[in-house]
Amino acid sequence: MISARARASSDTLALIKSKGFLSCGVNTGLPGFSAPDTNNNWTGMDVDFCRALAAAVLGDTTRVKYKPLTAKERFTALQSGEIDILSRNTTWTQIRDTSLGLNFAGVNYYDGQGFMVKKSLRVKSAKELDGAVFCMQAGTTTELNLADYARLNKFTYKSITFETNEQVREGFETGRCDVLTTDQSGLYSHITKLSDPDSAMVLPEMMSKEPLGPVVRQGDDAWFNVVRWTLHALINAEELGVTSENIEQMKSSSNPAISRLLGTTGDMGAKLGLDNSWAFHAIKQVGNYGEIFERNVGRLSPLKIRRGLNALWNRGGIMFAPPIR
Numbered sequence: 001m002i003s004a005r006a007r008a009s010s011d012t013l014a015l016i017k018s019k020g021f022l023s024c025g026v027n028t029g030l031p032g033f034s035a036p037d038t039n040n041n042w043t044g045m046d047v048d049f050c051r052a053l054a055a056a057v058l059g060d061t062t063r064v065k066y067k068p069l070t071a072k073e074r075f076t077a078l079q080s081g082e083i084d085i086l087s088r089n090t091t092w093t094q095i096r097d098t099s100l101g102l103n104f105a106g107v108n109y110y111d112g113q114g115f116m117v118k119k120s121l122r123v124k125s126a127k128e129l130d131g132a133v134f135c136m137q138a139g140t141t142t143e144l145n146l147a148d149y150a151r152l153n154k155f156t157y158k159s160i161t162f163e164t165n166e167q168v169r170e171g172f173e174t175g176r177c178d179v180l181t182t183d184q185s186g187l188y189s190h191i192t193k194l195s196d197p198d199s200a201m202v203l204p205e206m207m208s209k210e211p212l213g214p215v216v217r218q219g220d221d222a223w224f225n226v227v228r229w230t231l232h233a234l235i236n237a238e239e240l241g242v243t244s245e246n247i248e249q250m251k252s253s254s255n256p257a258i259s260r261l262l263g264t265t266g267d268m269g270a271k272l273g274l275d276n277s278w279a280f281h282a283i284k285q286v287g288n289y290g291e292i293f294e295r296n297v298g299r300l301s302p303l304k305i306r307r308g309l310n311a312l313w314n315r316g317g318i319m320f321a322p323p324i325r
């Protein structure tokens with residue numbers, strides 16, 4: 001049973017431990033990020049983050065209940081307590097982080113808003129989009145960014161907004177609009193679902209910063225810390241060369257940072273209210289950040305997104321996690 005104390009103090013960590021699973025708000029279907037596979041299992045980067053959290057807190061990746069949410073529904077679901085965490089390609093912005101009563105625990109994907117056009121349009125750059133009709137999704141940063149961008153670049157445009165991703169894609173495929181605009185990651189995902197993926201292309205420009213990351217409620221520091229440091233543990237594991245494959249051998253590593261990460265020395269887990277092998281379970285069962293990226297959206301996936309900004313800071317990107325010590 002859920003203890004009254006856990007409920008009253010917004011102690012989500014205690015609540016998750018007592019109910020034995022975590023409720024994870026995900027996308028309704030964005031291949032590579034969160035989407036049900038042919039066996040109806042949820043897969044993707046954002047799904048894997050919830051699986052890693054379940055492994056860190058409960059030792060088992062399967063202890064997650066997924067709640068698919070549209071862009072519009074997502075914040076209310078978190079505010080009302082319907083979900084414990086929102087892991088759904090959500091951009092960290094000031095308003096969301098303050099007046100919505102939410103806290104972003106970090107960034108799991110550095111993105112920016114992009115444009116997709118039909119190749120038959122013969123457009124090579126976003127600079128040629130003056131007067132175009134744009135399809136996009138309601139309740140997103142996409143709408144606001146486009147307005148800013150048009151104002152700044154003095155171009156006129158028409159927009160059609162839809163509630164769901166499928167409607168946006170259909171609007172684009174049936175020619176209701178010239179351009180589909182959203183996070184660039186979302187465009188790569190959309191392309192795989194077009195009836196002819198080769199008919200469209202993503203333009204080179206990115207017109208905004210879209211740092212995407214997991215979100216929790218404000219005033220719940222213990223859970224916030226677990227979410228934030230689980231993300232950091234996955235990124236640090238990549239930097240330290242710890243993978244799901246070599247993690248057993250890494251337990252006897254002489255590198256003190258690896259020993260702390262895997263809980264063979266120190267009590268880094270206890271400081272989070274968890275077992276000292278929290279990160280070990282997460283990495284062993286889900287993989288480090290690089291493994292999660294390549295499997296879901298990178299080289300080993302149909303999306304084939306390059307690491308780019310999401311490469312580690314010491315390999316040309318900006319993915320940087322504070323140290324576990």
Ligand SMILES: N[C@@H](CCC(=O)N[C@@H](CS)C(=O)NCC(=O)O)C(=O)O
Binds near residue numbers: 183
């Ligand atoms: N990162 C942006 C956009 C997020 C977003 O919802 N994008 C759309 C288009 S890629 C999406 O995921 N739609 C899927 C759905 O609602 O099912 C935000 O946080 O507002």
